[in-house]
Amino acid sequence: MVDVETKLPEVFQLQKQQQYVVKMTSAEERIDKLQKLKAEILAQAPAIIEALQQDLDKPAFEAASSEILSVMSEIDYYAENLKQWMEPVEVPSRSKGAQTKIISEPKGQCLIYSAWNYPFMLLFLPLVPALGAGNVCILKPSEMAPATSAISTKIIQKVFDESEVAVFEGGVDVATALLELPFNHIFFTGSTHVGREIMQAAGKHLASVTLELGGKCPVIIDEQVDLEKIVPRIVFGKYMNSGQICLAPDHVYVKENQQEEFARLVGEYIQRNYFENGKLTKEDLSKIVNERNLQRLKGLLEDAVSKGATVRYGGEIEDGRIYPTVLTDVLPDAKIMQEEIFGPILPILTYTDLDEVIEQINARPKPLGLYIFSEDQRVVDNVLSKTSSGGVAVNDVIRHMLEPNLPFGGVNESGIGRYTGIFGFKEFSHERGVLYQAPVGTNPLETFAHAPYKGKLEMLMQKIK
Ligand code: NAD
Numbered sequence: 001m002v003d004v005e006t007k008l009p010e011v012f013q014l015q016k017q018q019q020y021v022v023k024m025t026s027a028e029e030r031i032d033k034l035q036k037l038k039a040e041i042l043a044q045a046p047a048i049i050e051a052l053q054q055d056l057d058k059p060a061f062e063a064a065s066s067e068i069l070s071v072m073s074e075i076d077y078y079a080e081n082l083k084q085w086m087e088p089v090e091v092p093s094r095s096k097g098a099q100t101k102i103i104s105e106p107k108g109q110c111l112i113y114s115a116w117n118y119p120f121m122l123l124f125l126p127l128v129p130a131l132g133a134g135n136v137c138i139l140k141p142s143e144m145a146p147a148t149s150a151i152s153t154k155i156i157q158k159v160f161d162e163s164e165v166a167v168f169e170g171g172v173d174v175a176t177a178l179l180e181l182p183f184n185h186i187f188f189t190g191s192t193h194v195g196r197e198i199m200q201a202a203g204k205h206l207a208s209v210t211l212e213l214g215g216k217c218p219v220i221i222d223e224q225v226d227l228e229k230i231v232p233r234i235v236f237g238k239y240m241n242s243g244q245i246c247l248a249p250d251h252v253y254v255k256e257n258q259q260e261e262f263a264r265l266v267g268e269y270i271q272r273n274y275f276e277n278g279k280l281t282k283e284d285l286s287k288i289v290n291e292r293n294l295q296r297l298k299g300l301l302e303d304a305v306s307k308g309a310t311v312r313y314g315g316e317i318e319d320g321r322i323y324p325t326v327l328t329d330v331l332p333d334a335k336i337m338q339e340e341i342f343g344p345i346l347p348i349l350t351y352t353d354l355d356e357v358i359e360q361i362n363a364r365p366k367p368l369g370l371y372i373f374s375e376d377q378r379v380v381d382n383v384l385s386k387t388s389s390g391g392v393a394v395n396d397v398i399r400h401m402l403e404p405n406l407p408f409g410g411v412n413e414s415g416i417g418r419y420t421g422i423f424g425f426k427e428f429s430h431e432r433g434v435l436y437q438a439p440v441g442t443n444p445l446e447t448f449a450h451a452p453y454k455g456k457l458e459m460l461m462q463k464i465k
Helices: 004-023 027-043 045-056 060-086 127-132 146-159 172-179 192-205 227-243 256-274 291-306 354-362 377-386 422-427 456-464
Strands: 089-091 099-106 109-113 136-140 165-167 185-189 208-212 217-221 249-255 310-313 325-328 345-351 369-373 391-394 429-436
Touching (some): 027 045, 027 060, 027 127, 060 127, 060 422, 109 127, 127 136, 127 422, 172 192, 185 192, 192 208, 217 354, 227 256, 227 345, 256 310, 256 325, 256 345, 291 325, 291 345, 345 354, 354 377, 369 377, 422 429
Parallel strands (some): 185 208, 217 369, 249 345, 369 391
Antiparallel strands (some): 089 099
16 A cells, blocks of 8 residues: 555655656657557556456446457547647747747646546546656546556556556545645546546646536437337447446437337347346346445435336346346436436437427537437427537437537536547647737837827727727
């Protein structure tokens, strides 16, 4: 166990000194650093997958694709584009003979917190832009995924000197000790509740923040769509990682007369894809991260049922997992409709008119993701124009996050700031405006602004007119 009290200020001080050395690195040097990180991730891929299985029983396929490949392709994207992003941008000047440029400089000392649901990806995906932008960083992995925290630490310590990137493992005590330090930027992934505390703590030092938070992502299904075709996309997004995804569809709205068919199709698809000979295929479904969360989800289910909800499929609990579950007749006052579900339970809600759905969505905090299944552009435009969310996928769920040219992030209670691709580079950079003034005497009007002002106000007012 690291002695946080002495070690933390020491590393922070080391990084404080090193930050300007790192700031001066070229695009090539930064890419080289990222490539070294990529090579080490690749070398440790089997150990990362094993750690994710220990922490979450995460299917190896999901671990490889969503945790490892996503980070490696972000590194490739940075390798292709970083040089261009780092170029100063020349912009027109108002002053005669002057030049104006915007320089992207690193924010400096950054702190990155990861959540437990994608404990590897959520630690390393923000590290890519942090390093690309030329920062020094301290990482705080999630204590709820201890095996992944350990392998992540091993990778970082192998690739980086602690004066550039350091890791502090631990729980809330370490997390809060870190908040005492005057970082320049804090990048936090986690719950909205803790996000508020992070923002408050950041205020002490006026650190900028990126908050990647949660929420209830709704799915709206227009009655014209072919339900059978869209069900696989919704089931995939809802039950991957056992629904422990910030962008997972939280609940679905279908037209009243389509509820039966939709519930049946979802149930049949679950049956075909998650069961073999009537038994759950555990290797396709992560476990719930810990007993506390399992009990939380059980409580949400029981509360919904006690208030009139019908369990259409699933509901069973076995070996740390909740079977993919589908609910209908869920009342708005059920707890499951009050908080982010973050588990494999899908409430199906009905509507008669789309405006009711829009009203319900707008009565809640703005979600991280909003999903619309419709072939009718007018329906899509109507929903887009009357709602707000971090991002949107039309005719799909979650996959907008994988688009390198789209910003990923929330809005208000689902988050502040954005990342991936150039948006991450900008998030970890300070856009510094630089004026190169023309030589004295180039602009005859320059001294007009200097005192004495006598007689100048009238001339100025003429200009304002
Ligand atoms: P959490 O807020 O409990 O923990 C996140 C991190 O904050 C951990 O590293 C933890 O150690 C630290 N932490 C906990 N208490 C703290 C405190 N008082 N002060 C400072 N740091 C503290 O979140 P979680 O349970 O790990 O993750 C689940 C939540 O994260 C869900 O709400 C989910 O939607 C959200 N999430 C969001 C995204 C996104 O990209 N928007 C991605 C994944 C998860």
